[in-house]
Amino acid sequence: MTAVSAVKAALRSQALETPSWAYGNSGTRFKVFAQPGVPRTPREKLDDAARVHAHTGAAPAVALHIPWDRVDDYPALAAYARELGLRIGAINANVFQDDDYRLGSVTHPDPAVRRKALDHLLECVDIMDVTGSRDLKLWFADGTNYPGQDDLHLRQDRLADALAAVYERLGEGQRMLLEYKLFEPAFYATDVPDWGTAYAHCLKLGDQAQVVVDTGHHAPGTNIEFIVALLLRERRLGGFDFNSRFYADDDLMAGAADPFQLFRIMYEVVRGGGLSPDTAFMLDQCHNIEPKIPAIIRSVMNVQEATAKALLVDGDALSAAQREGDVLGANAALMDAYATDVRPLLAEVRSDLGIDPDPLGAYQRSGWADKIRSERVGGTQAGWGA
Ligand code: PSV
Numbered sequence: 001m002t003a004v005s006a007v008k009a010a011l012r013s014q015a016l017e018t019p020s021w022a023y024g025n026s027g028t029r030f031k032v033f034a035q036p037g038v039p040r041t042p043r044e045k046l047d048d049a050a051r052v053h054a055h056t057g058a059a060p061a062v063a064l065h066i067p068w069d070r071v072d073d074y075p076a077l078a079a080y081a082r083e084l085g086l087r088i089g090a091i092n093a094n095v096f097q098d099d100d101y102r103l104g105s106v107t108h109p110d111p112a113v114r115r116k117a118l119d120h121l122l123e124c125v126d127i128m129d130v131t132g133s134r135d136l137k138l139w140f141a142d143g144t145n146y147p148g149q150d151d152l153h154l155r156q157d158r159l160a161d162a163l164a165a166v167y168e169r170l171g172e173g174q175r176m177l178l179e180y181k182l183f184e185p186a187f188y189a190t191d192v193p194d195w196g197t198a199y200a201h202c203l204k205l206g207d208q209a210q211v212v213v214d215t216g217h218h219a220p221g222t223n224i225e226f227i228v229a230l231l232l233r234e235r236r237l238g239g240f241d242f243n244s245r246f247y248a249d250d251d252l253m254a255g256a257a258d259p260f261q262l263f264r265i266m267y268e269v270v271r272g273g274g275l276s277p278d279t280a281f282m283l284d285q286c287h288n289i290e291p292k293i294p295a296i297i298r299s300v301m302n303v304q305e306a307t308a309k310a311l312l313v314d315g316d317a318l319s320a321a322q323r324e325g326d327v328l329g330a331n332a333a334l335m336d337a338y339a340t341d342v343r344p345l346l347a348e349v350r351s352d353l354g355i356d357p358d359p360l361g362a363y364q365r366s367g368w369a370d371k372i373r374s375e376r377v378g379g380t381q382a383g384w385g386a
């Protein structure tokens, strides 16, 4: 059994990345419900992210989405993040919200559109250079709606060309994280629909190309932890976009829909040596009806709880049972850890870090929600235009 002190040390150093867009307005294609106090600028998003980090001690990085977080002076934005005790995390490219991308971006049949998309991806690497971000996160909405609409083979060729050009541009220590998604917005064929396609492209590109697993991007019933185990074994798990789903890409709070799945994923992370800075633990969520900052705090806590339980698995008992073919004993070793109430342990971890053991209570008592509601009046609230 891992000593409790080692478990606590691992939890103290856990570092998640929250998404800038989760602080802004979002919704479904039916309606966006604007919330009072929502940030108007990237700096205000960082202000909110700093509150999440202050109350959890576990969310020191903020992922940006370009152009949603476009500013004139990126070094100044990164310096502002540092002043708040944060750092800029992954730069998320956006080649899915321009009229030119109706038939795709880097896989579009027209070379001029492909060039435009590639230029945006390269611009994102320029932004990484000046913000000190390590990771470029690529998700492509590219795909087709109808059989025969375009040549599936050629689209893979075009994708490979674009990825190679971006890979070539990466500096030392920078990585490309390729995200896959089963469907949406393309309904017939998606150009990067699954981990296998992402992995095949990354393998060709080199070690700086890694797969990112968004937990909402699979068919119902998919064994996501198997994918995690396999990618870790192949040294190609770049990171996660954590969120919860009931049906499709619901983007609900991580661990809300299926905390057991999150535990199983975190167990494979721990087992496969992935609980390290080499894995980017990002959230990718939208808080459409619930208050955003406490929802993000809750999500961070849910990931921490799943991690704590995964770290508490008695590895010796588990492998002994596995070697002996003791099916029930092996299963019990996992379930005992999952059934542990780790909230007191995490409260101790937070006290060790010098923060309030009750992050949500502390946030409510801080008065931040009232402050932003009264101060952030006027201007245009941030949102991603759903
Ligand atoms: C696509 O559904 C995705 O998961 C990608 O990570 C995007 O960048 C993000 O959502 C935008 O919310």
Ligand code: MN
Binding pocket: 139, 179, 214, 241, 284
């Ligand atoms: Mn995602």
